[in-house]
Amino acid sequence: MYGQAGDMIRLGAAEIRSVLEMTLIGRPIAWLGAEPALIEANRHWLAPHFLEEGDTWSLNFRSWIVQVDGITIVVDPCTGNGRPHIMPPFDRLETPYIERFNATGVRPEHVDYVFCTHMHHDHCGWNTQLRGGRYVPTFPNARYLFLRREYERWNPNGSNYRAVGYNEGVYERSILPVVEAGLADLVMDRHRISPSLEIEPAHGHTLGHAMLHLTTQADEAYFSGDVFHHPLQLTDPTIQFGDCDDLAQAIATRERLVALGLEREALIIPAHLPAPHAGHVCRAGEGVVFKALASPGG
Numbered sequence: 423m424y425g426q427a428g429d430m431i432r433l434g435a436a437e438i439r440s441v442l443e444m445t446l447i448g449r450p451i452a453w454l455g456a457e458p459a460l461i462e463a464n465r466h467w468l469a470p471h472f473l474e475e476g477d478t479w480s481l482n483f484r485s486w487i488v489q490v491d492g493i494t495i496v497v498d499p500c501t502g503n504g505r506p507h508i509m510p511p512f513d514r515l516e517t518p519y520i521e522r523f524n525a526t527g528v529r530p531e532h533v534d535y536v537f538c539t540h541m542h543h544d545h546c547g548w549n550t551q552l553r554g555g556r557y558v559p560t561f562p563n564a565r566y567l568f569l570r571r572e573y574e575r576w577n578p579n580g581s582n583y584r585a586v587g588y589n590e591g592v593y594e595r596s597i598l599p600v601v602e603a604g605l606a607d608l609v610m611d612r613h614r615i616s617p618s619l620e621i622e623p624a625h626g627h628t629l630g631h632a633m634l635h636l637t638t639q640a641d642e643a644y645f646s647g648d649v650f651h652h653p654l655q656l657t658d659p660t661i662q663f664g665d666c667d668d669l670a671q672a673i674a675t676r677e678r679l680v681a682l683g684l685e686r687e688a689l690i691i692p693a694h695l696p697a698p699h700a701g702h703v704c705r706a707g708e709g710v711v712f713k714a715l716a717s718p719g720g
Contacts, residue, residue: 429526431700431715433689434638436490436618439526440699443500443519443548446481446511447474454479456654456661464657467711471696472653479652480696483544486645487528490638491616494528495535496561497634497645498693502547505595508587512543519548520560533561535615538568539624539647540631541576541597543589545693549596557599566600567621570608572630573597575667582629586665624649624679626672633679642688643700649679651694653712656680656703679703680710689715 431438451461451473465473472479486497500519507513523530538546549566550557559566574580576593600606611623611632624633627648634645649672650656651663659676666672683690683703690712691700698715 431689433636433643434490434618434641436488436636436638436643438489438643438691439487439528441485441487441500441519441523441526443483443485443517443544444511444515445483445696448476448478449481451477451479454652454654454661454663456658460654460658464654464711467706467713468653471698471714472712481651481694482696482699483694484699485523485548486691487523487526487533488619488634488636488645489528490618490636493534493616493619494532495537495615495619495634496533496564497537498539498545498647499536499548499560501544502549502551502596504552505543505547506591507543508590520551530561531563533564536561536564536566537615537621537634538566538572539633539645539693540628541568541572541589541592542628542648543592543596545647546592546596550599557595559600559603559605562605564605566606567609567613567615568597568600568606569611569621569630569632571611571625572628572632573608575629584667588665624675626668626670626675627666629667631675642686644679644682644688644690646679646690646692648693649675650692653695653701656683656712657709684710 485499488495503515548560551560575582613621618638620635621632622635624631636643655661659673680703701712701714703710704713
């Protein structure tokens with residue numbers, strides 16, 4: 423069974439908390455690239471969470487903290503403070519991310535694992551923080567689980583490296599210091615972390631993008647990173663928002679996530695949805711809708 427208690431989701435024996443870094447509000451839904459007729463046909467379930475006043479939507483940037491099997495793992499440590507970025511909303515952020523992290527009752531030094539679904543700036547930035555003029559690991563006692571395929575994608579010395587302007591400097595600031603500190607584990611596309619946690623491939627958005635699959639008692643969840651940015655991409659997986667390394671793989675991955683969500687009745691927890699941040703894929707006629715996780719008592 424699952425339930426919410428304040429800012430915590432309890433799923434089977436797991437406790438799931440989140441840490442907000444920032445929110446971008448008032449993005450026109452037209453930016454998503456979906457056909458207006460598709461938006462209208464799904465307005466009844468998109469509102470109010472995923473279609474807001476004035477036909478806009480919001481993007482959250484947050485990390486997830488999962489506690490299960492006696493371990494604590496952080497999923498997708500956001501962008502980080504003080505870093506230059508070509509996109510103004512992310513340029514030299516100053517957010518109380520660490521203070522919010524501590525407010526969950528978990529401190530960075532208590533973290534056992536860090537998992538980045540991929541190595542875009544907003545999913546691995548807080549791997550490190552600036553101390554004494556150099557970037558050092560934020561979670562000093564954790565093993566950082568880097569997908570080998572994704573690491574080779576972004577390592578400037580790797581054969582699969584391709585520069586992307588909005589990710590410039592991320593490897594040097596957020597990945598390399600972890601490797602040099604001896605805290606990085608390069609793992610394969612499928613990697614068992616604990617009895618309840620397994621990394622699974624979800625390629626497309628980036629070459630090595632992955633998901634974290636949680637199985638606890640009779641319940642399941644997928645921390646899906648950027649497999650989708652908006653639930654309409656599950657209704658029509660061909661909708662592409664923003665950049666991706668392999669569009670055909672990204673579409674196939676969205677289709678697979680829909681199938682898994684339906685078959686397993688799994689909770690889907692992506693990286694960027696506004697409150698309540700998670701939900702379930704449900705059948706609706708010949709298609710699917712995304713039902714937001716009910717609020718406490720809802």
